[in-house]
Amino acid sequence: MKSKGHLLHIAVALAVVLVAFLITNSMENRYYYKASYVVLQYVVLATAWNILGGYTGYVNFGTAAFFAMGSYTAVALIKLWKPPLYVLLVAGGAVSGLLGLGIGYLTLRLRGVFFSIATLALAVVLQMFMTNWEFVGGGAGTAILKPRSVPFFSNYDEFLFFVMASLAVAAVFVAWLIENSWVGRGMAAIRDNEEAAECMGVPILKLKLFATTVSGAMMGIAGAPFSYFVVFIEPSSAFHLDYAVNSLAMPMVGGTTTWLGPLIGAVLVGTAQQIATVTLSAEMNLLIVGSLLVGFVVFAPEGLVGLFRKLRGRAMGRSA
Amino acid sequence: MQKIRMASRVWMVALLAVWMVVSFGAPAAHAAKPLKIGFSMALTGGLAAAGKAALLAMQIWAEDVNKKGGLLGRKVELVYYDDQTKPANVPGIYAKMLDVDKVDFVVSGYGTNLIVPALPIVMERNMVFMTLFGLAANAKFKYPNYFQIMPSGPSPKTDWSRGFFEIAKKQSPKPRTIALLSADAEFARNAVAGARANAKKYGLKIVYDKTYPPGTPDFTPVVRAIKAANPDMVYIGSYPPGSVGITKAVREVGLNAKMFGGGMVGLQFTAIQMNLGPMLNNIVNYHFWVPEKTLNFPGVNAFLKKYQAKAPGAKLDPLGYYLPPFAYAYVQILGQAIEATKGFDQQKIADYIRKNTHSTVVGKVKFGKNGEWANSRALMVQFQGITKSGDINQFNKAGVMPVLYPDSVKSGKIQYPFK
Numbered sequence: 001m002k003s004k005g006h007l008l009h010i011a012v013a014l015a016v017v018l019v020a021f022l023i024t025n026s027m028e029n030r031y032y033y034k035a036s037y038v039v040l041q042y043v044v045l046a047t048a049w050n051i052l053g054g055y056t057g058y059v060n061f062g063t064a065a066f067f068a069m070g071s072y073t074a075v076a077l078i079k080l081w082k083p084p085l086y087v088l089l090v091a092g093g094a095v096s097g098l099l100g101l102g103i104g105y106l107t108l109r110l111r112g113v114f115f116s117i118a119t120l121a122l123a124v125v126l127q128m129f130m131t132n133w134e135f136v137g138g139g140a141g142t143a144i145l146k147p148r149s150v151p152f153f154s155n156y157d158e159f160l161f162f163v164m165a166s167l168a169v170a171a172v173f174v175a176w177l178i179e180n181s182w183v184g185r186g187m188a189a190i191r192d193n194e195e196a197a198e199c200m201g202v203p204i205l206k207l208k209l210f211a212t213t214v215s216g217a218m219m220g221i222a223g224a225p226f227s228y229f230v231v232f233i234e235p236s237s238a239f240h241l242d243y244a245v246n247s248l249a250m251p252m253v254g255g256t257t258t259w260l261g262p263l264i265g266a267v268l269v270g271t272a273q274q275i276a277t278v279t280l281s282a283e284m285n286l287l288i289v290g291s292l293l294v295g296f297v298v299f300a301p302e303g304l305v306g307l308f309r310k311l312r313g314r315a316m317g318r319s320a
Numbered sequence: 321m322q323k324i325r326m327a328s329r330v331w332m333v334a335l336l337a338v339w340m341v342v343s344f345g346a347p348a349a350h351a352a353k354p355l356k357i358g359f360s361m362a363l364t365g366g367l368a369a370a371g372k373a374a375l376l377a378m379q380i381w382a383e384d385v386n387k388k389g390g391l392l393g394r395k396v397e398l399v400y401y402d403d404q405t406k407p408a409n410v411p412g413i414y415a416k417m418l419d420v421d422k423v424d425f426v427v428s429g430y431g432t433n434l435i436v437p438a439l440p441i442v443m444e445r446n447m448v449f450m451t452l453f454g455l456a457a458n459a460k461f462k463y464p465n466y467f468q469i470m471p472s473g474p475s476p477k478t479d480w481s482r483g484f485f486e487i488a489k490k491q492s493p494k495p496r497t498i499a500l501l502s503a504d505a506e507f508a509r510n511a512v513a514g515a516r517a518n519a520k521k522y523g524l525k526i527v528y529d530k531t532y533p534p535g536t537p538d539f540t541p542v543v544r545a546i547k548a549a550n551p552d553m554v555y556i557g558s559y560p561p562g563s564v565g566i567t568k569a570v571r572e573v574g575l576n577a578k579m580f581g582g583g584m585v586g587l588q589f590t591a592i593q594m595n596l597g598p599m600l601n602n603i604v605n606y607h608f609w610v611p612e613k614t615l616n617f618p619g620v621n622a623f624l625k626k627y628q629a630k631a632p633g634a635k636l637d638p639l640g641y642y643l644p645p646f647a648y649a650y651v652q653i654l655g656q657a658i659e660a661t662k663g664f665d666q667q668k669i670a671d672y673i674r675k676n677t678h679s680t681v682v683g684k685v686k687f688g689k690n691g692e693w694a695n696s697r698a699l700m701v702q703f704q705g706i707t708k709s710g711d712i713n714q715f716n717k718a719g720v721m722p723v724l725y726p727d728s729v730k731s732g733k734i735q736y737p738f739k
Contacts, residue, residue: 030441031415038412128533131504139505139531143436143460155444157415230407232436234506236366237407277409278401278416285404 009176013169020165024158033161037229039270040161041222043168045243046250046262047175048218052211053248054256055184057191058108062119063247065126066096066216068238070223075136075233078144085163085225092224093217100216104209111194120244127239141234144227160225171218175259178214187211188257219247246270249293255303264304354397355390355664357382357651358423360413360438362430365405369589371430373636374452374647375400380626381651391658399423403434410437418445424664427651430643432457433506439463448657448670450650451691453643455480455510458691465670466691469650471608473696474688477514481555483700483725484515484582484604485522488553491736495552495578499528501542501566508557511583515555527551534559539569546575553579560586564596571599578737581605587703588642590715597709602738607701609641609682610721612731620681623648639716649680656680700725702734 024033045063052058070092077083077091107118131139146156153159178184186207189197198204227233246269254265269292276284300307359378362371382396390396399421403409410429417423418441426442428435428451435454442449443463451457451468456476458466473479488495498519502512509531519526528549532542543566546554554577556566563586570580581603586592588607593600609615627640637644656678657669677686688694701721706714714720722732 029419031412031419034412034415038408131533132531138509139503140509141433141506143439143457145460146440226408230411230437231440232407232433234407234433236505237433240406240408242406274412277404278413 009173013173016169017166020162020169024153024162030155030157033157034229035274037157037161037164038274039267040164040168041226042246042250042266042270043263044164044171044222045219045247046254046266047168047171047259048215048222049247050251050256050259050262051175051178051187051218052215054251054261055178055187055191056208056211058208058211059113059116059248060119060215061116061244061248062103062122063219064239064241064243065119065123066099066219067223067226067243068123068130068235069096069099069126070220071226071233071238072130072136073220074224075142075144075227078227079135079142085228088224089163089167089221093221096220096223097213097217099220100212100214101209103216104212108205108208108212123239123244127235130235130238137234139235141232143232146228146231156228160229163225164222167221171222172259172263174214174218175262179259183207183210245289246273249289251303253292253296253303255305255307257302258305261303261305268304353394355392355394355425355658356397356399356421356423357425357427357654358399358414358417358421359427360403360410360429360434361400362405362434363402365403367405367431367434369636370643371405372634373631373640373644374430376630376634376636377623377627377640377644377647378651380623380630381648381655385655391655392662392664396655403429405431405434407433407437410434411441414438414441425654425666427654428452428454430647439466445666447666448654448673450654450673452647452650455507456692462690464674464691465666467650467653467670467673467687468692469646469653469682469685471682471685471693471697473698474690474692474694475696476692477510478517478521479514479696480511480606480698481515481518481582482696483606483698484553484555484579485518485524487604487700487724487734488524488579489522491578491734493578496525497527497549497551498524498553498555499546499549499551499577500526500530500555500557501528501546502531502557503534503559503562504531505534505559507585508559508562508583511557512555515557515582519555524553532562534562536562536565539565540573542566543569543573543575546577547573551577553577555582556580557583558585560589560592563587564592567596567599567603575738579604580738590637590639590712593715594710594712597711598706600703601706602702602704602735604700604702604724604734604738607642607699607721608697609645610699610701610723611641611716612718612721612723612729614723614729614731615683617681617683618679620645623681638712645682649682649685652680653678653685697726697729699723699729702732704732704735 049060049063052060073092073095074088077088103122107115110118150156150159186202189202190204190207194204250265250269251262253269255261272288273285276288296303361375362368378398382398385391385396399417401413403413417426426447428438430452432454435451435457439461448465453470454468500512500515502508528546528551558566563584584605587605627644631638631640653673657672661668661672674687677684686694701723703721723729724734
């Protein structure tokens with residue numbers, strides 16, 4: 001039964017990747033690729049954030065640090081020997097994953113808000129470091145030339161869209177795998193009551209380290225193609241607080257306890273932001289995120305998924 | 321039968337009417353189609369104050385052009401989106417303007433960080449690209465249809481500060497040592513890197529060379545450290561908050577240097593000038609336009625009059641000497657090139673811009689090979705004779721910021737040494 005479920009999910013994931021590939025061969029309008037890229041990037045970031053923040057209950061304010069480390073690892077490699085994109089993805093993921101592991105080891109003794117402050121501080125420290133590392137452009141930033149062509153795609157924007165769509169599918173799939181395994185249940189136990197979980201024999205340190213590593217690695221992978229997308233990288237935009245706020249707000253809106261929450265949240269909030277940028281005004285962006293965040297925290301603390309479950313429960317109760 | 325004949329007649333008349341509308345109406349509709357010029361602009365975020373002023377200048381240009389009937393009979397329409405001073409927003413905005421809004425031309429937003437992300441998109445379509453205040457933004461891309469309006473010159477990094485060193489060279493006693501201080505961010509580091517190269521070229525010994533984090537609240541320790549190094553000259557690369565903090569700290573601690581200033585962003589802004597008042601006296605700093613007779617180009621005063629009438633209402637820099645004339649000029653050149661080539665062919669327009677000298681509100685502009693001004697006109701001006709704080713009228717007349725360099729537009733003499 002379990003393997004059947006796995007097969008079905010793998011099939012759905014592959015189908016989505018295939019659809020993304022087919023889209024690139026049928027649609028010309030570049031704007032939609034670029035806008036979709038940003039939304040898909042947030043699907044990865046929100047899903048990654050949720051593995052630590054949602055499943056395990058450790059709120060990470062340092063998304064920008066992991067994301068930017070992925071980007072800067074890619075920039076350093078591009079400056080050294082221009083490797084293909086998959087090498088950048090692996091390297092970005094490895095560096096941010098190791099960073100997650102290290103930070104987890106150092107800070108997971110801190111609980112609640114103290115852990116969050118530590119992750120925020122991490123972003124500040126790393127931004128300072130990058131500002132002073134001349135090889136990757138330092139504070140002045142550096143322009144990155146993206147490859148002119150790529151096989152199977154008519155231009156690089158379409159390729160980047162396809163890559164990010166595949167990464168988003170992979171991220172959601174990993175989240176689903178974790179959620180539906182003993183690891184996910186262990187994480188949920190940590191979230192609900194860490195002491196009780198430890199007494200019950202849940203290997204809490206190992207699980208927490210696993211969560212910080214996987215979450216960090218996924219954020220790093222999302223950051224790796226960033227320099228090709230913007231073609232210019234400098235610390236203040238790579239470490240922008242937006243990444244931290246959005247990757248936290250999106251799971252909150254969608255729901256933090258399931259893989260579906262960050263996906264729904266990222267698609268909804270990300271798309272709303274993209275539309276607001278080119279229709280209303282950019283200031284509306286922040287207002288949208290802020291209002292949604294406050295609204296959901298107050299009225300639907302379990303996000304859209306929780307709200308839906310509640311409504312369905314009520315309806316079923318009524319019919320019974 | 322009668323009914324059928326009647327119906328076919330109605331159809332014929334209708335067809336005739338459609339044909340008439342299509343054949344006569346279409347050219348009229350085409351002629352009335354506005355000419356869309358698209359760009360992203362920093363209307364929120366760190367560069368918002370400058371970005372909004374640039375937008376106002378561009379709107380004034382569009383009004384001026386439309387009053388005269390537009391460009392080649394088409395009214396100009398500006399299509400713009402707020403990039404929030406975030407480079408990551410720029411690729412999406414330019415793709416939207418080109419693929420969805422179908423703009424006819426694009427120009428850049430304000431500043432290097434927001435110009436570079438737009439470049440590959442413009443390059444892929446071989447469009448002409450007028451840009452606003454990028455520092456060597458085209459260095460890596462080497463795009464031939466790129467034209468940058470800031471008058472930093474063909475070697476932007478070193479030309480920027482050359483004036484400071486040229487002035488120093490002629491003074492007696494001649495400065496022999498220099499201190500360099502830079503904010504830890506894009507422009508400031510580039511400016512100071514140029515100054516470092518110039519210091520070596522002009523045979524000056526660097527006795528202090530440090531950076532400070534952009535959020536530094538108190539500059540007294542930094543200025544004390546510079547004072548302890550006892551340099552003859554001090555070159556600063558700073559952003560507005562730092563420029564104010566450093567100037568105040570220098571006046572508090574005192575400095576033995578004979579020349580002070582260089583690349584301090586913010587000292588060109590009226591609000592900061594009014595705030596610092598007499599503290600500014602003797603500072604030699606870069607600028608792009610000041611109300612001196614040597615810079616009284618055709619159209620600039622008329623433009624500034626319009627700008628100054630609207631700026632207070634929009635809460636923008638009330639005098640607008642620094643950026644607005646250049647924001648007007650970069651679209652002015654595009655407009656002139658469209659009219660001169662009598663068409664909308666991107667390559668012809670780019671070739672025209674490259675080959676000709678353009679008369680603009682910021683003077684004669686000729687572009688060099690890399691799309692920068694063929695000859696640098698980065699001004700070095702000195703604040704002189706400011707007596708009080710808070711008085712705007714001190715700054716809107718000649719003589720307060722005389723131009724010391726370059727010689728072609730020189731309008732005053734330096735007060736030396738720095739006091």
